Amino acid sequence: MLMQARLETVDCPCCESDGHRHWASENGYSAVKCAECGTVYIRERPRGEDISAAARDGVHPTDEGTLDQRLHRQGWKVPFYAGIVRRFFEGEKDLRWLDVGAGNGEFVEAVQRALPDVQALGIDPMEVKVARAQQRGVPITAQTLEEVTGSYDVISIINVFSHIPDFQHFGGLIRARLKPGGSLFIETGNGGDLPSRADYPGELLLPDHLVFSGIDQMKQTLGRLGFGRVEHWSRRTDHPLWAAKQLVKSTLKGKPKVFVPWTRSFRTVFYRAYLDG
Incomplete structure (x- = not known):
């Protein structure tokens, strides 16, 4: 799948350890928990340029379609x-x-x-x-x-x-x-x-x-x-x-x-x- 071809694999963003266990799955992505420090993160994630593009557009591709985060103002x-x-x-x-x-x-x-x-x-x-x-x-x-x-x-x-x-x-x-x-x-x-x-x-x-x-x-x-x-x-x-x-x-x-x-x-x-x- 095209989305999968554009993924990159990263180690823990807190301690840089590569030890981890599965923690959750959602929208075609998996979150893992670092075995060293406990940080939860997406290990196989979109590439940096795609993350930046999604931040600008507010729309993220997923296995189910898209995740739209162009939310409206919440006055409360x-x-x-x-x-x-x-x-x-x-x-x-x-x-x-x-x-x-x-x-x-x-x-x-x-x-x-x-x-x-x-x-x-x-x-x-x-x-x-x-x-x-x-x-x-x-x-x-x-x-x-x-x-x-x-x-x-x-x-x-x-x-x-x-x-x-x-x-x-x-x-x-x-x-x-x-x-x-x-x-x-x-x-x-x-x-x-x-x-x-x-x-x-x-x-x-x-x-x-x-x-x-x-x-x-x-x-x-x-x-x-x-x-x-x-x-x-x-x-x-x-x-x-x-x-x-x-x-x-x-x-x-x-x-x-x-x-x-x-x-x-x-x-x-x-x-x-x-x-x-």
Whole structure:
């Protein structure tokens, strides 16, 4: 099959070990769990140029057809993320903030709401999302991180980590654009901490998601990039509303399944990593 001919094989993106065990399958792709550090990742994945093209277009080829990630703005995210930003950055002023992978702009709007004195900008390679944000007056441009100039006090990647094929390279680009003592702000799940696929809520969205880190793995990765101090805060997602939504989704697919709230080990994790001065 053409898609299979365009795959490349990679070792663990965290520790570079080639030891692994099967963890999950979805959309014609397999996710494995590293035998050394526990990171979950797609071992046979699309080539780099195809990953970049999918990031621009928002559409990923799969064995079942395509996975369309050209999602629309979700307004509830703005007040939610504004509260998160206040938790980590309350009282800080005159910051230059760059949000990478800003999508439809909800997080940039949240920073503007939570910290009115902050100059917040966003970039995203997907032009359809950038156009939506710009129509709302949100300062987002269709750029890649390589194209960004200037330096920033904070760079954020919100639910972006799992999409990045080589975070050591990507993290180096971030570091080069941070001011001394600046910080990287991350949101991602703790998929690498989960023993089995059954512990992960919902779809994995392979191959849009390439890597699933755990907390210790993330701290190791950030440490290698020169972020000496890392704060993190974990948030549960398996609340009763989530359980009800999962029941509805499974019923619509013809396979109703009951989900019990407050029983899952999956967490959404926020990190603030400080660059060594």
